[in-house]
Amino acid sequence: MMWIVFLVLILLVLYSNTSDIAGWSKGDSFILTATIFFMQALSTALFFSLQEIPNQIRMGTMDFVVTKPVDSQFWVSTRRFNFDQIGPVLAAFAMIAIGVRSSGVHPDLFQWLTYSVLCCCALAVFYAFNLALMTTGIWLIRVDNLWVLGESVTQIARYPLDIYGNGVQKVLTYWVPLGLLATIPSRQLVKGLDPSMVLLGLVWAVGAVIASRCFWSYALKHYSSASS
Numbered sequence: 001m002m003w004i005v006f007l008v009l010i011l012l013v014l015y016s017n018t019s020d021i022a023g024w025s026k027g028d029s030f031i032l033t034a035t036i037f038f039m040q041a042l043s044t045a046l047f048f049s050l051q052e053i054p055n056q057i058r059m060g061t062m063d064f065v066v067t068k069p070v071d072s073q074f075w076v077s078t079r080r081f082n083f084d085q086i087g088p089v090l091a092a093f094a095m096i097a098i099g100v101r102s103s104g105v106h107p108d109l110f111q112w113l114t115y116s117v118l119c120c121c122a123l124a125v126f127y128a129f130n131l132a133l134m135t136t137g138i139w140l141i142r143v144d145n146l147w148v149l150g151e152s153v154t155q156i157a158r159y160p161l162d163i164y165g166n167g168v169q170k171v172l173t174y175w176v177p178l179g180l181l182a183t184i185p186s187r188q189l190v191k192g193l194d195p196s197m198v199l200l201g202l203v204w205a206v207g208a209v210i211a212s213r214c215f216w217s218y219a220l221k222h223y224s225s226a227s228s
Helices: 002-014 026-046 048-059 062-066 072-078 083-103 109-135 146-157 166-175 183-190 195-221
Strands: none
Touching: 002 026, 002 083, 026 048, 026 083, 026 109, 026 146, 026 183, 048 062, 048 072, 048 109, 062 072, 072 109, 072 195, 109 146, 109 183, 109 195, 183 195
């Protein structure tokens, strides 16, 4: 909760002497910041157990996971739910509502729908990225700190793509989809409906999940049981 208060204070300072930054008003930036905060909080809540993968490998408890009559990837991904993130998720919703009211936009049902779909796509991509990072623990053993790399990605994504040049914008949209984490969903509410971005989000989400699944299966083939 303190983080979202801190982010709000930063926005208030930034917009104290200007009406917009790269075409984003204060209300628009509230929506953008709330979106990335929501993505980070929801990901931590749902997939908190991913952080335990390196320790399970190191301690040998991964042996019990791979022998359970349940899909191992599903187990390591959803075994724990972080209830501490419920407050931040609700705070993010409130901040989105404040941003919509402040910016003066009136998103229709389809805009909210595409926003929701793109947030789900972004969550899938972010999950796949973090799973891949933690899965490298099968070879590197001590990779706990790589979780911080995932959090660093969100720090970059909380800035609107419009502050960059056209070349960088294309890279962060089509090749390294950091824009999918906040800017692209937020644009559906503040700039108008863009169906092509929904298609892009779905392609990235499906591709990322399939790639993470393949990487997890490949990694398990190279997993050496601690009891063998």
